Amino acid sequence: MIFQTNISIAVKNLEEKYDIKNFSIFDVNKINKSFTSLKINFINNKTLLIGVKCEFCGNVHYYKYNINHLIKKDIIIGGCEVLGFPILYIGNYNTIKNRISRHNEIVEKTYALI
Numbered sequence: 602m603i604f605q606t607n608i609s610i611a612v613k614n615l616e617e618k619y620d621i622k623n624f625s626i627f628d629v630n631k632i633n634k635s636f637t638s639l640k641i642n643f644i645n646n647k648t649l650l651i652g653v654k655c656e657f658c659g660n661v662h663y664y665k666y667n668i669n670h671l672i673k674k675d676i677i678i679g680g681c682e683v684l685g686f687p688i689l690y691i692g693n694y695n696t697i698k699n700r701i702s703r704h705n706e707i708v709e710k711t712y713a714l715i
Contacts, residue, residue, distance in 0.1 A: 608671060609694040611701060612636050613687070615656045617708050619701045623694055626668060639689075651679070651689070658683040666691070676700065 610632065611621040624632050626649075629641050638654040649671065651664045664679045671677065675696045679689035690697045 606672065608691060609697050610636070610639070611690040611697050612639055612653065613656065613689070614638075618705060619690070621690075621694075621697060621701065626671060651691075653679060653689050655681045655683070655688055657681055657686060657688070662688070664689070 606626045607623055608626050609621055609623050611619040613619050620636065622632075622635050624635075629643065629649075632639065632641050638656065640652040642650045644650050644665070647668055649666050649668060651666065652661050653664070654661050658681055660681075660683060662679065662682055666677065671691060674692055676690060676692035678687045679691070680687045690700060
């Protein structure tokens with residue numbers, strides 16, 4: 602069985618939009634350099650510890666994910682524990698892109714009403 606080790610990560614910014622990038626799950630240094638609000642570390646070569654600086658509440662939220670779980674799932678959503686907003690998507694690029702597109706469309710329509 603061959604696993605796809607490329608994943609996409611999208612992090613919400615202050616403009617209510619998401620920055621999305623594609624990476625190999627094993628190229629943690631490249632991920633850390635691309636997102637200033639994101640810090641990823643390996644624990645025991647099986648688990649990723651992800652710290653995300655929340656642009657809304659100012660806290661750093663931490664998530665632990667098993668690497669096998671990350672590779673097998675289409676999308677994993679990490680949210681702000683204080684406000685309940687999704688701030689992090691990890692998984693398949695197309696799935697994340699569709700979710701982000703719907704989000705941006707709703708935000709634009711909301712601002713148009715105001």
